[in-house]
Amino acid sequence: MVKKEKKEVKKIKSEKVTFNIDKNSNFSEWFSEIIKTAELADLRYNVKGCIVFQPWSVLSMEKMYRYYEKALQKKGHKPYWFPTLIPEKNFRIESAHVSKFNPEVFWVTHGGEDKLEEKYALRPTSETAFYQMFALWLSSYKDLPFKTYQRANVFRYDTKATRPFLRSREFYWIETHCAHATEEDAMKQVKEDMETTKEVMHGIFCLPFMFFERPIWDKFGGAERTFAADVLNPDGKLVQQPSTHLINLDFSKGFNVKFKDKDEKEKYARMTCYGPAMSRIFASVITVHGDNKGLKFPWKIAPVQVIIIPITNDEKLIKKSEELKEILEEKDIDADIDKSDKRPGEKFYFWEMKGVPLRIELGKKELEAKELTVFRRDLQTKEKVRENNLISYIEKTSKDYDSNLIKNSDNLFKGRIVDAKSKNEITKALDDGKIARCSFCSVEKEGIKCAEIVEKDINAEVRGTKLDEKEKPKGKCAVCGKKADAIVYIGRAY
Amino acid sequence: MVKKEKKEVKKIKSEKVTFNIDKNSNFSEWFSEIIKTAELADLRYNVKGCIVFQPWSVLSMEKMYRYYEKALQKKGHKPYWFPTLIPEKNFRIESAHVSKFNPEVFWVTHGGEDKLEEKYALRPTSETAFYQMFALWLSSYKDLPFKTYQRANVFRYDTKATRPFLRSREFYWIETHCAHATEEDAMKQVKEDMETTKEVMHGIFCLPFMFFERPIWDKFGGAERTFAADVLNPDGKLVQQPSTHLINLDFSKGFNVKFKDKDEKEKYARMTCYGPAMSRIFASVITVHGDNKGLKFPWKIAPVQVIIIPITNDEKLIKKSEELKEILEEKDIDADIDKSDKRPGEKFYFWEMKGVPLRIELGKKELEAKELTVFRRDLQTKEKVRENNLISYIEKTSKDYDSNLIKNSDNLFKGRIVDAKSKNEITKALDDGKIARCSFCSVEKEGIKCAEIVEKDINAEVRGTKLDEKEKPKGKCAVCGKKADAIVYIGRAY
Numbered sequence: 004m005v006k007k008e009k010k011e012v013k014k015i016k017s018e019k020v021t022f023n024i025d026k027n028s029n030f031s032e033w034f035s036e037i038i039k040t041a042e043l044a045d046l047r048y049n050v051k052g053c054i055v056f057q058p059w060s061v062l063s064m065e066k067m068y069r070y071y072e073k074a075l076q077k078k079g080h081k082p083y084w085f086p087t088l089i090p091e092k093n094f095r096i097e098s099a100h101v102s103k104f105n106p107e108v109f110w111v112t113h114g115g116e117d118k119l120e121e122k123y124a125l126r127p128t129s130e131t132a133f134y135q136m137f138a139l140w141l142s143s144y145k146d147l148p149f150k151t152y153q154r155a156n157v158f159r160y161d162t163k164a165t166r167p168f169l170r171s172r173e174f175y176w177i178e179t180h181c182a183h184a185t186e187e188d189a190m191k192q193v194k195e196d197m198e199t200t201k202e203v204m205h206g207i208f209c210l211p212f213m214f215f216e217r218p219i220w221d222k223f224g225g226a227e228r229t230f231a232a233d234v235l236n237p238d239g240k241l242v243q244q245p246s247t248h249l250i251n252l253d254f255s256k257g258f259n260v261k262f263k264d265k266d267e268k269e270k271y272a273r274m275t276c277y278g279p280a281m282s283r284i285f286a287s288v289i290t291v292h293g294d295n296k297g298l299k300f301p302w303k304i305a306p307v308q309v310i311i312i313p314i315t316n317d318e319k320l321i322k323k324s325e326e327l328k329e330i331l332e333e334k335d336i337d338a339d340i341d342k343s344d345k346r347p348g349e350k351f352y353f354w355e356m357k358g359v360p361l362r363i364e365l366g367k368k369e370l371e372a373k374e375l376t377v378f379r380r381d382l383q384t385k386e387k388v389r390e391n392n393l394i395s396y397i398e399k400t401s402k403d404y405d406s407n408l409i410k411n412s413d414n415l416f417k418g419r420i421v422d423a424k425s426k427n428e429i430t431k432a433l434d435d436g437k438i439a440r441c442s443f444c445s446v447e448k449e450g451i452k453c454a455e456i457v458e459k460d461i462n463a464e465v466r467g468t469k470l471d472e473k474e475k476p477k478g479k480c481a482v483c484g485k486k487a488d489a490i491v492y493i494g495r496a497y
Numbered sequence: 498m499v500k501k502e503k504k505e506v507k508k509i510k511s512e513k514v515t516f517n518i519d520k521n522s523n524f525s526e527w528f529s530e531i532i533k534t535a536e537l538a539d540l541r542y543n544v545k546g547c548i549v550f551q552p553w554s555v556l557s558m559e560k561m562y563r564y565y566e567k568a569l570q571k572k573g574h575k576p577y578w579f580p581t582l583i584p585e586k587n588f589r590i591e592s593a594h595v596s597k598f599n600p601e602v603f604w605v606t607h608g609g610e611d612k613l614e615e616k617y618a619l620r621p622t623s624e625t626a627f628y629q630m631f632a633l634w635l636s637s638y639k640d641l642p643f644k645t646y647q648r649a650n651v652f653r654y655d656t657k658a659t660r661p662f663l664r665s666r667e668f669y670w671i672e673t674h675c676a677h678a679t680e681e682d683a684m685k686q687v688k689e690d691m692e693t694t695k696e697v698m699h700g701i702f703c704l705p706f707m708f709f710e711r712p713i714w715d716k717f718g719g720a721e722r723t724f725a726a727d728v729l730n731p732d733g734k735l736v737q738q739p740s741t742h743l744i745n746l747d748f749s750k751g752f753n754v755k756f757k758d759k760d761e762k763e764k765y766a767r768m769t770c771y772g773p774a775m776s777r778i779f780a781s782v783i784t785v786h787g788d789n790k791g792l793k794f795p796w797k798i799a800p801v802q803v804i805i806i807p808i809t810n811d812e813k814l815i816k817k818s819e820e821l822k823e824i825l826e827e828k829d830i831d832a833d834i835d836k837s838d839k840r841p842g843e844k845f846y847f848w849e850m851k852g853v854p855l856r857i858e859l860g861k862k863e864l865e866a867k868e869l870t871v872f873r874r875d876l877q878t879k880e881k882v883r884e885n886n887l888i889s890y891i892e893k894t895s896k897d898y899d900s901n902l903i904k905n906s907d908n909l910f911k912g913r914i915v916d917a918k919s920k921n922e923i924t925k926a927l928d929d930g931k932i933a934r935c936s937f938c939s940v941e942k943e944g945i946k947c948a949e950i951v952e953k954d955i956n957a958e959v960r961g962t963k964l965d966e967k968e969k970p971k972g973k974c975a976v977c978g979k980k981a982d983a984i985v986y987i988g989r990a991y
Binding site for chain 2: 055056084093106112113117158173
């Protein structure tokens with residue numbers, strides 16, 4: 004029998020009136036407490052590194068999925084559902100992929116009482132599932148570009164410390180897999196993926212990020228080049244968010260993915276893949292936008308966008324609340340009514356903590372005047388709104404609300420990049436919660452020794468070179484003092 | 498290296514002009530061929546019983562998920578994402594559950610090179626994951642009813658022959674898990690689940706079914722009572738679709754799920770669960786509605802609802818097609834344009850085979866007259882529609898289209914129930930593609946011997962007793978000739 008832990012554990016249901024933890028000075032506590040108090044996830048599930056996602060995060064992540072999938076479909080990606088199980092022989096085809104992922108694979112070895120003839124990997128990522136089908140599906144240059152994606156749960160027997168949403172042994176993502184005729188086309192896809200990141204991560208989720216090309220020793224297993232968006236956590240650490248990879252030819256050769264080109268010659272297809280992880284992005288959504296009072300959801304992905312609070316449980320107020328909810332839902336605005344027995348003040352704080360963008364307060368005065376009091380979570384301000392102007396008010400305000408979230412979060416990187424000329428200067432920048440920009444040996448193979456020093460002595464990572472700006476090194480490598488070949492960004496990371 | 502099978506296998510891309518297989522007389526071929534020709538799934542993935550779901554099925558199943566989730570949320574179910582891995586010790590708690598599912602469980606035993614301390618089951622269903630958390634979450638009668646669900650992929654090492662969509666080793670479903678204060682409340686939930694089945698399966702997916710209470714030997718492992726909707730396949734076999742279960746107390750005791758009732762006494766919660774499987778329902782969607790020309794999607798779950806076919810690739814026609822597509826999409830109608838080089842006739846047949854409800858034909862004549870030709874997949878008829886009436890025409894026609902699908906499919910059960918008084922009569926009914934209704938020993942334990950005879954001699958199953966109609970047995974048990982205690986329905990089933 005599973006031991007009943009109820010007595011030992013802190014009650015998860017929030018009955019606190021206020022949530023009040025300083026997010027910036029006390030990030031770890033803030034993060035743990037908001038996950039519990041807002042009921043985002045329960046960490047007490049008895050498989051290490053696996054958590055139970057609760058309704059308040061699932062509702063938001065489902066919306067995130069929908070925006071991402073819509074953006075991908077618009078760009079011609081078609082949805083697939085591939086099997087979760089990958090035969091060992093597929094998994095072993097590409098050697099760089101194997102050495103990267105082998106230590107992280109969960110293996111299925113038995114079915115019922117039978118030992119399986121071949122063991123299966125629980126997909127850590129699905130290149131080795133998709134590409135064998137690409138080999139069957141593609142035959143001509145006319146089939147290219149071939150653009151796919153799937154919404155999937157993936158599994159990694161991660162040996163690093165797990166953290167809810169940020170790093171767990173099962174997580175939720177989208178993986179796109181595309182085949183192209185030329186490397187040029189493949190690089191166009193990589194750029195399109197970066198555009199998609201911008202469009203969705205910044206435009207919908209209101210998250211700022213920096214794009215880096217990862218150094219060669221930090222690429223995706225089996226890829227030629229890796230590009231990743233780093234989001235800044237309030238504690239100054241970087242979080243890798245969607246990354247896109249020029250896989251190019253390695254897997255195509257292993258899986259024999261060929262097509263007949265215009266010149267009638269058989270050629271190997273060029274591959275790319277892209278992997279936004281919904282559960283990880285959700286971590287940044289809560290850490291970037293949240294404040295000392297709790298969560299603050301971007302409008303489009305708020306589980307509830309408008310909470311209606313009848314000041315008393317008077318029948319007329321409840322009836323009017325229900326009318327309003329219906330009016331809002333007709334316009335596809337997610338609304339809810341708090342009919343609980345709590346005092347109005349408690350209700351206010353509770354829904355602020357939960358991060359609902361707008362709150363409608365409805366008392367007898369409001370009912371008589373046909374005028375509502377609307378509270379904005381971002382500005383903490385109240386406005387009177389004529390009942391029959393409600394929809395147009397919300398349509399306008401929701402846009403303004405998101406702009407305000409973007410404006411605030413865009414400020415996060417401001418003043419956070421510090422030029423550093425030595426290990427000491429790098430360490431100081433990082434200890435101050437900043438990112439160090441410095442001249443560096445190289446982002447090719449040779450730089451790896453300095454990267455190892457950075458990791459060992461400074462507990463930090465070389466995140467790579469910045470994109471779209473040609474930055475030339477000035478002076479010597481900040482780590483070893485030899486000739487510098489690149490400008491890199493160094494940060495601490497999750 | 499994975500062997501390139503391209504040469505041996507039939508080309509999957511449909512370039513055939515027509516699809517023409519008699520669905521009723523030749524169901525197996527029809528089913529295999531439509532899956533290939535319409536590109537619903539690729540069966541060549543190299544894990545036995547696992548298939549690759551392709552865009553044309555995924556797009557529809559995503560819509561099916563959305564309608565189902567909406568219906569459940571409306572009734573107060575909250576969404577969760579539970580881990581896929583279930584520790585062996587949880588799985589072993591409820592003995593009836595173990596004996597039912599143990600032979601079907603895939604086991605994860607290794608992570609990387611490490612042998613895991615405890616092996617994990619790939620969830621075949623998630624009672625044993627949910628209930629241990631229920632034990633932590635529930636404490637008072639005020640928490641009840643507690644209504645959850647999750648959208649999930651589940652795994653069964655099924656030893657029966659697998660069949661795409663109908664029975665695979667990984668499939669896609671929703672599972673709801675609820676806790677209640679009393680058995681009466683739990684039975685109310687079971688009835689609500691049946692209402693949901695009716696609302697979504699019949700109202701949205703246009704599928705008719707019969708609800709049976711399964712005999713006691715065919716219950717869900719760990720449940721007290723099992724109720725299931727059987728859909729009729731064109732070949733006369735039954736397909737079990739959503740089933741709902743009164744689990745009641747067995748698991749609550751094992752997992753110690755208690756609450757303090759109004760009378761201050763600690764009591765075990767009463768459980769129910771419900772499991773609509775999207776990939777399996779999709780099988781019925783294609784087999785019930787399809788005809789000799791191919792698929793026929795219900796309006797609301799069609800991957801594409803309106804296909805626009807410019808008769809030539811004339812620039813003006815393409816431009817107008819794009820305008821129309823935009824107008825339709827503004828109204829949330831999924832539209833696409835066939836700009837391929839095929840001849841118009843080929844395009845027509847292709848999209849009929851794909852099951853798109855409406856086709857707009859756009860030639861120069863139509864362009865000049867500002868009048869469109871609209872073809873209906875169900876009636877195979879064409880109508881002229883004024884361009885500026887298009888939206889209202891579609892709104893009206895889409896309703897009529899679904900009503901017509903429902904009307905046709907409701908006829909399926911007509912004349913299919915045959916009274917049978919002996920084994921011979923049962924066999925004859927089943928061989929004629931019908932369902933036998935007969936007097937039977939009992940649906941309690943004692944009937945199992947007759948059920949075994951039915952299985953062995955007639956290759957059929959006792960599907961149970963009909964709901965909501967008190968049917969009293971007349972005469973003796975049709976199988977053994979002893980005193981009858983129930984009226985049961987016997988059919989062949991997938």
